[in-house]
Amino acid sequence: MSQLRKDPIVGRWTIIATERARRPAAFVDPLSTITDPKQCPYCQDIASKGVYESHGVKVVNSRSPILDDTKPFELRGHGLYDVCHSYGSHEIVLEVSEHIANMADLPKEQINAVMQTYALRMQALRKNPFIEYILAYKNYGVAAGSRNIGHSRSQIMAVPVLPMRVKDKINGAQKYFDFHERCMFCDMITQELKDKQRVVVENEDFVVITPFASRFPFETWILPKDHHCDFADAIKDHEDSLAAIMKDILLRFKIGLNDPAYNYMIQTSPVKNPSSFKDYYHWHIEVMPRLTRVAGFERGTGFYICPIPPEMTAAFLREVDIHA
């Protein structure tokens, strides 16, 4: 049984995937890649029984889940360490039935259906009283941590503990609110729209910026103009403009940066006591191409070096002709 283990120094949780553990020797050679669509496991999964299905989007349980909810959640000690079995759920969102690799190439209507699917699955998964956080995210390309299988997909993980980075964001936003009695993200949107230098694109509901203290080259955030802490509740009736701006930014990456690997992560509020976050937390999506490697300095300090200013990457992305 896989385990959730907590680093006793900083409180960071790790899933130790013993169930699907690769043998040590497997790390010596790179992972094998699957290029033949006939061998694509996701094309096969499209035909299998799923958890949810609508508009060509299908949700299935992971074939090699690293979390499962068949045993009750129970934390225990091991000397000074904390551990529990890897409780939670791990779902794969098959975004399209055809073997198409990049979400940038899906019709806007299909991306809309994916966003609706995230919201519906989050609403279903949060009914489990043991779940503390739900993350919907995408890994596209090997450099983004994905297996090299060209079928557009994303993942939803539901975990029974509050992840460290989520806590950091919540705490930071709360401190700002305590001092200013305003939402930091709303202030940021106001400042960025006035400043314009770091704005890539906007529509009626969303603005895409390259953050002021970007960690990575071409890092972007999709910020909803309306204040709301929770993605699943806020997105209703705005799926279409989110799908439009998501396709827009992913096309800018694809055309301007030669189809790079990328990740996106929906940053929503924790599942429990949502009313306690509603004043100061503001959901958003981080979208970032993977063009550089994190080195020892970043690993050792959590202090990043970004080799290009966000003002320059925003200007570059604004100029990309996505209608060419």
Place this chain on the structure above:
Amino acid sequence: MSQLRKDPIVGRWTIIATERARRPAAFVDPLSTITDPKQCPYCQDIASKGVYESHGVKVVNSRSPILDDTKPFELRGHGLYDVCHSYGSHEIVLEVSEHIANMADLPKEQINAVMQTYALRMQALRKNPFIEYILAYKNYGVAAGSRNIGHSRSQIMAVPVLPMRVKDKINGAQKYFDFHERCMFCDMITQELKDKQRVVVENEDFVVITPFASRFPFETWILPKDHHCDFADAIKDHEDSLAAIMKDILLRFKIGLNDPAYNYMIQTSPVKNPSSFKDYYHWHIEVMPRLTRVAGFERGTGFYICPIPPEMTAAFLREVDIHA
């Protein structure tokens, strides 16, 4: 002038390297590599005027520094953001005059001289009253964030702010001490030496473990058995056993894992008010090969997935014959 910028949400600092900014188009193609030793800039630097030199180890200022201390340190606001010019120092430690790539292949005496050099440079750099933290670290191999130039080297960065991850470690260790009135690291060493499962190797002064909540496959920590918060002060008279255990673990990586890319980072206490950390912080070195990519889940939550248990990697590393 490059800048230090702070993420207003989580307080994370980023160095925005405007000085040596690559043009956006430079991210489209991979970095060029240098394989001919005659073109190695570090072989050339060995002959140049350095900051410090002893026993064949030479310290030079970076050719493309991302930090400099020629202007006074001054934080200023930019709307809701904090920014200053990139104050600090950025030194390169050339570990050997010959064009040898991997520290694992250096004689133990040479690694000893490198460790002494780190301590001496830290003692010199911390005299600057604006410096809050000094990180000595190594990037070996492209996957570890290094340029592909086969000359063994490491880096020392001195920065005027306390990095987020250092704060997290300090705060966690302090909480444990407040509760137990004992050092968490000392307790961890006691538990690990008794448990034995995660111990890779030990000598009279140090023990190498694979941490209980490892983030990465084959992650290791070198823990000094004697309690001390500060590397530069503690290492005196122990350089030789540190060099021996560093060479040992790096050889286990090289032989057992087919010469992987790796990073190490010396985790020492902050520069200011060292006496306030002395009871509860315990310096150590994180050493980790770079065998997998961080994906969206880790990026989005700070919650890691480790595909192999540390008990299995410790057993594998123990079995590697480094005298073959």
